[in-house]
Amino acid sequence: MATIRPFNAVRPREDIASKVAALPYDVYNREEALDEVLKEPFSFLKIDRAETQFDKDFNPYDVMVYEKARDILQQMISEGIFLKEGKNCYYVYELTMDGRSQAGLVGCASIDDYLDNVIKKHEKTREDKEIDRINHVDICNAQTGPIFLAYRSQKTINEVVDRIKKGSPLYDFVAPDRVRHTIWKIDKGADLETISTEFKKIRNVYIADGHHRTASAVKVGLKRREANPGYTGEEEFNFFLSVLFPHDQLMILDYNRVVKDLNGYRKEAFLSKAAQSFVIEDVGEEPYKPTEKGTFGMYLEGVWYKLTAKKEIRSNDPVEGLDVSLLQNHLLTPILNIKDIRTDKRIDFIGGIRGLKELERRVNEDMKVAFSMYPTSINELLDVSDAGQLMPPKSTWFEPKLRSGLFIHELE
Template sequence: MRIRAFQGLRPKPENAATVASLPYDVVNTEEARELASGNPHSFLRVVRAEIDLPAGTDPYDASVYAQAKQNLASLEADGVIERESEPCIYIYQQKMGDHVQRGVVAVCHIEDYENNLIKKHEKTRQAKEDDRTRLNATLRAHPGPVFLTYKNDAKITALMDAVTAGEPLSDFIAPDGVGHTVWRIPGGADFVKAFESVPVFYVADGHHRSASAARVGKELREANPNHTGNEDYNWFLNVIFPDNELKVLPYNRLVLNLNGKTNEEFLSELKNVVPVTEGNVDPSPDAIGKVSMYFDGKWYGLDLTGLAASDPISELDVSKLQDYILQPLLGIDDPRTSNDIEFIGGIRGTGELTKRVDKGDGPVAFSMYHVTCDQLMAIADADQIMPPKSTWFEPKLRSGLFVNTF
């Protein structure tokens, strides 16, 4: 795989904690406004610039993109962020509780995305892709990195070990308790060389960011009669993690009604589909093929391992749950569009499921075992698309620590 050092913008080390923000797509406008309150340096003012405009402003209005451009320019003019003195690669480490993951920050070529050497497993939503495309084009920058993964390579791990044994450029703990540490590598030639032996990358998180970066690059390529392929617009910002360091959380399900069935009818029909156990059931399943169900005030265990599957998609627990239970028993034909189901990120824990069911938001919730990186890669290798809301990667990459301009 091709990676390259880049001479982008980054916060001065003393400003990293106040600049770095959650990514744009994990907060809504009001949450972003509250998080940025009292902090003029928050990068949310770039990736969610509507928070600096009157309440009710359409987040896709032209004024939002103009405000984002102004805010990014102000951060640089005020000396909060600065242009790197030379092309660099970085190591970005995140620590959440006992979990530590380290990724290489570099730019990748949009042709590798277009030619499926950077593999995808999700569909994008047009409105979100259009939004990030317009933002990138207005800023002439990638304000948030794409989260890529690759099959662990010992040579790259050894290089990261050597770098992270040294003094970091910046190190802080965010308000959510996640630690963020950055090491700077001028040139990064050893990493560029090492990644040449990696056959493919996989998009773990950031399908809209990668799609929009490729679109902007293509638009600028087509508009440039002297295009060579080496221009900065051909390269987009990524953090690239080995698969063995990633933490994947499940995406759980809350069903809002029983499709006209009584509790007794639903439970009886369910037992005709899969083995169901009661008593001493862990709310968090411990293996592929196991699902925990909260229903009628208690936890049940479901065993999906005996259900037939014909390909990497249908082998997923979320697919089996959909194909054998949610659709035939509960009438949820398309989870992408159904109003009878909600998806709850695993970061909220199983307590969120019991709380929602107990207060009457829905009669039944399903706690899933997380999709593995091997499953994600197998689906991407087969050029298939993951079912909606299948994976939740945590911790999230902070925006604003690295900005690639073009």
């Protein structure tokens, strides 16, 4: 059963929260992060991506970068930009994009639940990415970016959240990308107890986004345990900052693919090979967005095609039946010779938030062919996780993104 608990947050002053709040550190490259920090000096990116405080050629993984992040955080606390709550609370964090809202609970999840597979995963992690966040969390002595978790919707928790949302918010602002962020504090003992008790009735929670940050938080916790053999399990380093959403409020966008070349095939030969596994229809010059599972859009030489997976390649297996697997196993690997999409430089990935015109632009500029995907569903993600399996890389793109800097969880 899931252990979720309230925490004593470090959070920005109400009047400056909108300036501090920043998109996750990993959605920016170095140049983009620097631009954001120059544009907004209070941006939390100067802590999450402290290499922005050094010359552009400075090693972003040097220990001095993480020490700089720690120093900036402590300076902002001492200057009153960040406040310490002073008591354990939960928070409701609602994000509204394009008229659609999702409301999650901000709290701390247990590293033991991760180790015991109560918190389920659906992606592999890379050691180099883990090391970066391990150093950041350990040296800052704080978790600065919340993990995006999902759980199967639960009536009692929903009722508490809905009631809290009728009160006055702690923060309420619209970010530059037009996503509205509204946050309420939960500090009454009865509500805190209800939430913690109800989560103990939930068998599993699921990592929706943030596998590397979760793995890093867990490894820092284990490191602290080793350094403190008399630990009780109640110390803050045994828990990690999370926002937990009921599954039926979440939306996954398409995660599209663009490929550099046709692996030596001419267009006609390539289409002929693809037609062995997919029914191919010419749909003209207008971008084609798939409207059902098992269908794909393909943009090639100025023309859009609809690809429909033939019955014989479809599968009821939680992983093999995913659209990303159908495309990978029956086109990208056997025809285009793209075997490992994590490392192959001939393929790139474009989040659905950027639209299909971005696929056309890439093909017209530096790629040869693009594929638009039908989004993986949240139930498919849960099914894969429950089966103890892993999704192929780049299977899900969640929007809207949680902001970093609105809540900080100190480890001591």
